[in-house]
Amino acid sequence: MHVDWTLFFQFVIIGLATGSLIALIALGYTLVYGIIELINFAHGEVFMMGAFFAATVVAVTGVTSDSSGWAIILVLILCLVASMAFSGVVNFSIDTLAYRRLRNAPRLAPLIAAIGVSFILQNIGIYWKGSRPFSGPDLIPREYRTYNVLQEWPILRDIFEGSTLRLRLLDVFVMGVTIPLLILLSWFVYRTRIGTAMRATAQDREAAALMGIDINRTIGIAFILGGALAGAAGMVAIFYNNSGRFQMGFQYGLFAFTAAVLGGIGNLGGAVVGGYIIGLIWSFSDGFMGQYIGGWGSQWTSTVIFGILVIVLIFRPAGLFGSSATEKV
Numbered sequence: 088m089h090v091d092w093t094l095f096f097q098f099v100i101i102g103l104a105t106g107s108l109i110a111l112i113a114l115g116y117t118l119v120y121g122i123i124e125l126i127n128f129a130h131g132e133v134f135m136m137g138a139f140f141a142a143t144v145v146a147v148t149g150v151t152s153d154s155s156g157w158a159i160i161l162v163l164i165l166c167l168v169a170s171m172a173f174s175g176v177v178n179f180s181i182d183t184l185a186y187r188r189l190r191n192a193p194r195l196a197p198l199i200a201a202i203g204v205s206f207i208l209q210n211i212g213i214y215w216k217g218s219r220p221f222s223g224p225d226l227i228p229r230e231y232r233t234y235n236v237l238q239e240w241p242i243l244r245d246i247f248e249g250s251t252l253r254l255r256l257l258d259v260f261v262m263g264v265t266i267p268l269l270i271l272l273s274w275f276v277y278r279t280r281i282g283t284a285m286r287a288t289a290q291d292r293e294a295a296a297l298m299g300i301d302i303n304r305t306i307g308i309a310f311i312l313g314g315a316l317a318g319a320a321g322m323v324a325i326f327y328n329n330s331g332r333f334q335m336g337f338q339y340g341l342f343a344f345t346a347a348v349l350g351g352i353g354n355l356g357g358a359v360v361g362g363y364i365i366g367l368i369w370s371f372s373d374g375f376m377g378q379y380i381g382g383w384g385s386q387w388t389s390t391v392i393f394g395i396l397v398i399v400l401i402f403r404p405a406g407l408f409g410s411s412a413t414e415k416v
Contacts, residue, residue, distance in 0.1 A: 131340015
């Protein structure tokens with residue numbers, strides 16, 4: 088079987104771009120779960136709200152693809168900052184109004200509350216943008232450019248048989264936004280006092296409180312950070328997909344939760360790795376495999392992703408980078 092390496096590299100790039108989005112959303116899940124062991128099922132809808140807000144900001148500014156380059160760049164920066172702020176406030180409000188009062192309730196109560204908040208946000212999305220898909224802002228060129236970079240080395244030239252690398256500015260934009268945010272979050276969590284407080288709270292909430300850490304404030308900051316990352320992912324997604332719908336948070340949220348579990352929920356690095364794994368599987372299952380297996384299409388993607396998740400959890404119940412929880416006494 089002859090492999091089309093040009094197509095292969097194209098789907099690798101698409102997988103990395105999609106994986107970057109999923110990783111941002113997955114970090115929101117794992118931040119909250121790591122501290123209060125709550126699976127925030129409304130997180131996908133927070134991502135959706137960020138996407139809707141970004142589309143609204145572009146519509147209000149009136150900037151189009153025909154505007155000057157500097158105007159487009161300024162609007163993209165404005166959308167990113169505004170969407171992160173908006174989704175951070177939404178997520179913090181959800182914690183303040185719904186979850187904080189259930190801190191000491193049975194675990195089923197906050198889970199039900201999270202599902203309820205998810206439906207509320209979906210209905211707000213329907214009221215905001217309607218029940219039908221809508222076209223997103225088209226400010227970034229979507230055309231492919233071909234690069235012969237692999238032809239510079241004789242060894243690669245022999246292996247890849249004259250293949251080329253096809254790249255879009257849109258893919259560069261996605262990874263150019265998401266990867267720095269992933270690095271900044273890692274720095275914040277591991278190099279700042281607030282990040283230290285978050286890690287201490289995640290390890291032992293009672294001991295952290297005895298050391299003078301404001302638990303509710305720390306948890307609130309975690310919700311703001313998780314919401315801001317979801318908002319950034321939503322802003323990038325609305326440009327990347329060039330469309331939005333009120334249910335868009337369900338698929339991305341489900342795959343992001345899967346990525347968090349795959350990497351080891353509560354582990355930041357694991358969530359990022361899990362996101363890129365899911366992104367690559369999604370890309371290859373949707374497109375690349377269909378070129379070589381008859382009848383293969385996007386309808387098999389969820390089956391493949393969850394099948395791999397089940398296999399991993401059979402051998403690594405805590406995920407790839409998770410550690411088994413010990414009983415607290």
